[in-house]
Amino acid sequence: MVVIASIAVGSWAVIFMSSFSNGLVSSYIERAIQHEFSHLQFHHPGFLKDKEIEFTLEDADVLLQEIKADDKVAAAAVRSLSNAMLASAKVARGILVKGIDPEDEAALTGLDKLVVEGDYLNTKKKNTILISKKIAEKLQVKIRSKVVLTFQDFESEIVAGAFRVAGIFETDNNRFDVANCFIRRKDMNKLLGAPIKINAAPVLTEAPAKMEPANTAHEIAVYLKDHEDIAGITTAFQGKYPALKVQNYKELSPDVELMESQIEISSIIFMVIVMLALVFGIINTMLMAVLERYKELGVLMAIGMGKGKVFVMIVLETLMLALVAAPIGLAIGYLSVKFFEDKGIDLSAFSAGMREFGMSEIVYPNIESTLYVQLTIAVAITALLASLYPAWKAVRLKPIEAIRKI
Amino acid sequence: MPIIKTTQVTKVYNPDTIPVHALAGVDLEIEAGEFTAIVGPSGSGKTTLLNIIGGLDQPTSGSIEVGGQDISKFSDSEMIDFRQKNIGFVFQAYNLIPVLTAEENVEFVMLLQKRSKAERQARVKELLESVGIADKWDKRPNQLSGGQQQRVAVARALASKPTFVLADEPTANLDSKSTANLLDIMARLNQEEGITFVFSTHDQRVIDRARRVVTLVDGQVDTDVYK
Ligand SMILES: Nc1ncnc2c1ncn2[C@@H]1O[C@H](COP(=O)(O)OP(=O)(O)OP(=O)(O)O)[C@@H](O)[C@H]1O
Ligand SMILES: [Mg+2]
Numbered sequence: 001m002v003v004i005a006s007i008a009v010g011s012w013a014v015i016f017m018s019s020f021s022n023g024l025v026s027s028y029i030e031r032a033i034q035h036e037f038s039h040l041q042f043h044h045p046g047f048l049k050d051k052e053i054e055f056t057l058e059d060a061d062v063l064l065q066e067i068k069a070d071d072k073v074a075a076a077a078v079r080s081l082s083n084a085m086l087a088s089a090k091v092a093r094g095i096l097v098k099g100i101d102p103e104d105e106a107a108l109t110g111l112d113k114l115v116v117e118g119d120y121l122n123t124k125k126k127n128t129i130l131i132s133k134k135i136a137e138k139l140q141v142k143i144r145s146k147v148v149l150t151f152q153d154f155e156s157e158i159v160a161g162a163f164r165v166a167g168i169f170e171t172d173n174n175r176f177d178v179a180n181c182f183i184r185r186k187d188m189n190k191l192l193g194a195p196i197k198i199n200a201a202p203v204l205t206e207a208p209a210k211m212e213p214a215n216t217a218h219e220i221a222v223y224l225k226d227h228e229d230i231a232g233i234t235t236a237f238q239g240k241y242p243a244l245k246v247q248n249y250k251e252l253s254p255d256v257e258l259m260e261s262q263i264e265i266s267s268i269i270f271m272v273i274v275m276l277a278l279v280f281g282i283i284n285t286m287l288m289a290v291l292e293r294y295k296e297l298g299v300l301m302a303i304g305m306g307k308g309k310v311f312v313m314i315v316l317e318t319l320m321l322a323l324v325a326a327p328i329g330l331a332i333g334y335l336s337v338k339f340f341e342d343k344g345i346d347l348s349a350f351s352a353g354m355r356e357f358g359m360s361e362i363v364y365p366n367i368e369s370t371l372y373v374q375l376t377i378a379v380a381i382t383a384l385l386a387s388l389y390p391a392w393k394a395v396r397l398k399p400i401e402a403i404r405k406i
Numbered sequence: 407m408p409i410i411k412t413t414q415v416t417k418v419y420n421p422d423t424i425p426v427h428a429l430a431g432v433d434l435e436i437e438a439g440e441f442t443a444i445v446g447p448s449g450s451g452k453t454t455l456l457n458i459i460g461g462l463d464q465p466t467s468g469s470i471e472v473g474g475q476d477i478s479k480f481s482d483s484e485m486i487d488f489r490q491k492n493i494g495f496v497f498q499a500y501n502l503i504p505v506l507t508a509e510e511n512v513e514f515v516m517l518l519q520k521r522s523k524a525e526r527q528a529r530v531k532e533l534l535e536s537v538g539i540a541d542k543w544d545k546r547p548n549q550l551s552g553g554q555q556q557r558v559a560v561a562r563a564l565a566s567k568p569t570f571v572l573a574d575e576p577t578a579n580l581d582s583k584s585t586a587n588l589l590d591i592m593a594r595l596n597q598e599e600g601i602t603f604v605f606s607t608h609d610q611r612v613i614d615r616a617r618r619v620v621t622l623v624d625g626q627v628d629t630d631v632y633k
Contacts, residue, residue: 299497303566304566305490306518307482
């Protein structure tokens with residue numbers, strides 16, 4: 001009974017923990033893709049090296065229409081990007097400014113839904129900015145506060161613009177929140193292309209950048225309908241646009257790639273640990289069972305039951321126990337995953353810590369059905385291995401010694 | 407030719423520490439069809455002798471021939487095979503398998519011998535009838551009295567059609583009524599079916615029923631009386 005219970009609990013734990021970590025990691029990945037990386041990003045190859053604003057995408061809007069027309073693409077948006085200083089009256093800090101087209105961005109990343117206070121950028125007012133709650137706290141600003149963004153423009157001149165905080169957003173990922181803010185691409189391009197002189201620099205004689213300021217963009221991010229064959233799709237786009245660098249989320253975020261590959265490994269590692277614990281549990285109980293039946297086994301051998309038969313008997317008994325117990329554990333595991341699958345497990349008690357890692361508060365366990373099969377095989381193998389020692393012990397007993405013990 | 411012949415059998419327990427000379431040269435011949443009691447004071451070596459004859463233990467020196475075969479040099483697995491084919495055991499503590507019914511306990515050895523189902527069923531029925539507990543065939547040992555359990559044990563011992571039956575103090579745990587009953591059964595099986603019984607006992611009423619009484623003293627045959 002102890003064996004059955006421990007095998008059942010062990011199997012359940014494997015199922016539940018794997019589905020939990022699976023849920024945790026896949027929600028992390030989903031969110032990272034959703035809010036941060038999308039499935040694919042297109043850049044000027046130079047931009048990836050230097051992050052200099054001169055490495056723009058040529059004819060970004062034409063390109064965007066082309067990409068949007070592709071039937072694998074669910075949504076796409078262009079962005080202008082630049083590092084900047086974001087300053088309030090009291091505090092300044094470095095930040096990545098993303099110049100976005102509000103509608104496209106909302107369709108792509110759902111940024112509008114992350115606004116927790118104030119409005120999204122889709123107002124008519126000029127020079128509005130969307131900052132994260134974290135940044136708002138650091139800069140000690142509120143909705144409608146004024147902040148100043150200072151960039152280098154296309155001429156490597158320092159330009160500054162005053163922006164009003166239109167809204168405050170928050171994702172599950174602190175790292176993302178402190179590093180990014182959003183303004184409209186139109187506002188950004190105007191600023192970058194039409195510099196406002198701050199220091200007393202010589203008057204410009206030549207025309208500034210050769211591109212139309214309003215059309216400038218550094219990045220096109222794409223959300224695919226189906227990312228099963230992400231590598232193939234990446235290569236296909238790369239072939240279509242050889243002048244650009246096309247990257248998928250795995251390339252963009254090594255840790256997402258790592259986590260993705262680790263989901264399976266971690267559940268296997270966890271399974272191995274549980275199985276190791278089970279091995280000792282089973283050995284222990286089966287040894288007890290053998291000792292308890294020392295006399296009975298002795299009698300069986302005295303009346304002529306062969307060693308091979310005794311050995312096989314103990315092994316089969318252990319396997320039977322495992323085969324009774326494993327389905328119980330699997331069933332309980334299945335039910336508990338089903339139970340939490342839609343409801344989720346609320347971790348808000350720990351969510352401060354979770355946010356630091358970009359994990360969400362509610363985990364929706366999910367599981368690959370192959371795990372059930374793997375686990376059943378693992379339990380059977382474990383039981384088999386664990387039965388060998390007790391069976392060997394049983395075979396080695398001497399009938400007279402066993403029978404003498406009354 | 408005797409079915410059992412021991413020649414100068416000795417047994418020393420703990421030869422390396424405190425040696426105990428349990429048997430000190432036992433010569434004994436037992437013919438088919440005997441009904442023989444091994445008696446003697448406690449510690450005289452009765453159990454040791456029966457264990458060695460039964461192939462449960464090996465002698466320190468000397469030889470044991472059973473049906474002309476020297477079993478003292480058998481390997482463990484040869485011994486198991488030998489016991490299965492030749493010897494029926496009746497233990498003092500009955501030692502039935504607790505999870506099996508009376509019927510299954512009796513049937514078990516025949517399963518090991520791969521007898522056909524029909525043969526097994528017929529023999530189990532016959533044996534349970536001859537020990538007088540056919541009606542208890544589906545009971546487990548803990549649902550049976552000591553006397554009933556020991557009768558199942560006798561049936562079990564006979565199931566393999568052994569050359570002889572060894573019983574170490576088979577009645578020690580039984581009341582006098584069950585003792586008499588068991589002895590009736592054993593004596594009848596001996597007379598009607600010619601089954602050889604060798605048993606040890608302290609009980610004078612059991613000794614009285616034996617047709618040959620071998621008395622051991624200090625690991626040696628002291629007297630050997632045919633009645
Ligand atoms: N496994 C053993 N290890 C050491 N000494 C043993 C062992 N078995 C028996 N002996 C000793 O061998 C001697 C003979 O024992 P045995 O059990 O054969 O006597 P017995 O005639 O059956 O006695 P009883 O009438 O009490 O059953 C005794 O001195 C006993 O203490
Ligand atoms: Mg004894």
